[in-house]
Amino acid sequence: MSTPTEVANLLSGCHERRDAAPVRVLIATAGSHGDVLPFVALGQALAARGREVLLFANPHFQSMVEQAGLRFVAIGTQQDYQALFRATAAADSKLAFELVAQELANLGPVYYQAMKAELRPGRTISIGNSLLFAARLLRETDGVPCVTVHLAPSVFQSDVAPARLAARWIKASSPALLKRLAWWSLDRFFYAPHFAAPLNRWRAELGLAPLREIFRAWIHQADLLLALFPDWFAEPQRDWPAGLALTGFPLYDHGEHVVVPPALQEFLTAGSAPVAFSPGTASVGNQAFFKASVDACRLAGVRGILLSHFPGQVGELPADMIQVDYAPFGALLPHLAAFVHHGGIGSTAQALRAGVPQLICPLAYDQFDNAQRAVRAGVAIELAPKQYTAPAVAAALQRLMVDPSVRANCRQAAERLAAQGPGIERACEQIESRLIPLLKSPRPPPSN
Structure with a gap:
């Protein structure tokens, strides 16, 4: 008997034989090699399944993306990449994160416009990482099915087992009041000014309603939420987002294209x-x-x-x-x-x-x-x-x-x-079985 995934893939294949244009996958990523390589691997695996993949990233990664057989769309400049990481070298975790937040806020609308220009109505899905919001906004403005990918468990605000976000931070054994105070302070004094404020200015330009405490829930809102790590590394907690799929580490290093010197x-x-x-x-x-x-x-x-x-x-x-x-x-x-x-x-x-x-x-x-x-x-x-x-x-x-x-x-x-084994194929199976079928029943953008 066929599995649900095999049935979904079969139906998807039949649908594409009737319509020669392949499903287009827009992937947005930013950061260092550790941030970008998993998305290259994901794009490569989806392309092997017959999807048309476009990867949006800094030009620093162009040759790497193209060696993987993917179409590359440049966002920013090589100089931007070098300047950002020179700035974040200071031994101050708060300052480093502030500078990254500012850069992502500046680049977000650029990613959005570049991705919007590549939309193929009714034939496009988007994939984005935790802190790049363009894919999620395309879901709101254009109804594009969206995958959000979390590479590490630190993104989840859990009271049951808090992620360690600083050298000294709350623990599972910390009093409930201290946990609430820590999360409130983080949202109020860091996330709100550095992430929510620029995001809400951008949302206002798009005619979207403002958001509060975006790290509590909004960054987890997508048609599919993937975590690219195994459950034995970070056990899912009861206060993590519902419907989260843990697929395992991607374990991709572009090694087939880069030999040991x-x-x-x-x-x-x-x-x-x-x-x-x-x-x-x-x-x-x-x-x-x-x-x-x-x-x-x-x-x-x-x-x-x-x-x-x-x-x-x-x-x-x-x-x-x-x-x-x-x-x-x-x-x-x-x-x-x-x-x-x-x-x-x-x-x-x-x-x-x-x-x-x-x-x-x-x-x-x-x-x-x-x-x-x-x-x-x-x-x-x-x-x-x-x-x-x-x-x-x-x-x-x-x-x-x-x-x-x-x-x-x-x-x-x-x-x-x-x-x-690497989690990329399991991640692709989730995308194929849960997102591709959404394209068969076009839907309006989410209401605000």
Whole structure:
């Protein structure tokens, strides 16, 4: 007997044979590699199913998107990308998030207009991430079926199990009154001025009603809500949005198009397993991080790999260390003794898949929450930026590399992910079965 997904795909295929024009999928994404790569993977998988995919992003990612066989639509400039991440390099999580919020507020209408220009009435769906609102507004103004994709669990405001949004934050055990006060303060003094206010100005221009406390409910309003992480990494809570589909980590690193640099390949085979250090693919101003990392390798007696896209952050290195711009984590991480990173969800997931111990130094965004979950899983140690000194890093690395319980927990996580596989196909199945059928029964835009 056919499954519901197979029936939906069959019906969708019959419908498209009657109408030669394929379903058009508009995907909007912004941010660093960890933010963009999952959407490239999603677009590539949907294109393989016969969908016409257009991906809207900064020109920094154009070659990557086109190598994946997708049509690319540029939003902003390469200079915008570099300027934003130079600005967010300050060791201030609040300031970093404010600057990102301002950039997204400026770009939101640009994404919206670019996507609106590519609409094919009755044949278009849109996909957007947590903080890019263009796809959700196209749903309101034009009735375009919409998918919202959450890459990390930190986006959910839960009283049952609060995500860790800062170095010090409320916990599940915190008094109920303190939880309400924390969420109210966050909405009132941060989300309202930096996200809701510019969004409501934009909504007024579109003739839409204003919104309040958008992070409580509105950012979860879509025809399909996807979470690209597994339930064992973040167990769904009873106060999470209804209808949420957890599909698993995407685990995509563009590795089929990017080979490991020959110099790095030679380095990996020339000695003992090294430790890799990455403050994030879009992070600059990390001279102190890399200097402490180099000194930590010397103290711990390990070889080191420094990953940085931006020149000038790494000085002259000893013979047992190497600097590379980028390497696919799927190919690199299994060769490591440990992986030191910032706690981005992509880096965390790839390290879990590789079964490599992690030293995490979170700075902003979802990083505190991801770090906490990795520590709870017994695969990581966390150091605050102020604690990131050569002696502390060396001590943490030595502990990670010899602790048998850490090794066992890393192996268990890797086995789980190997058994589950990447979540992209499951995400596509959700889109095919739940969104494509909506195009067969055109509907008016939601009322306001």
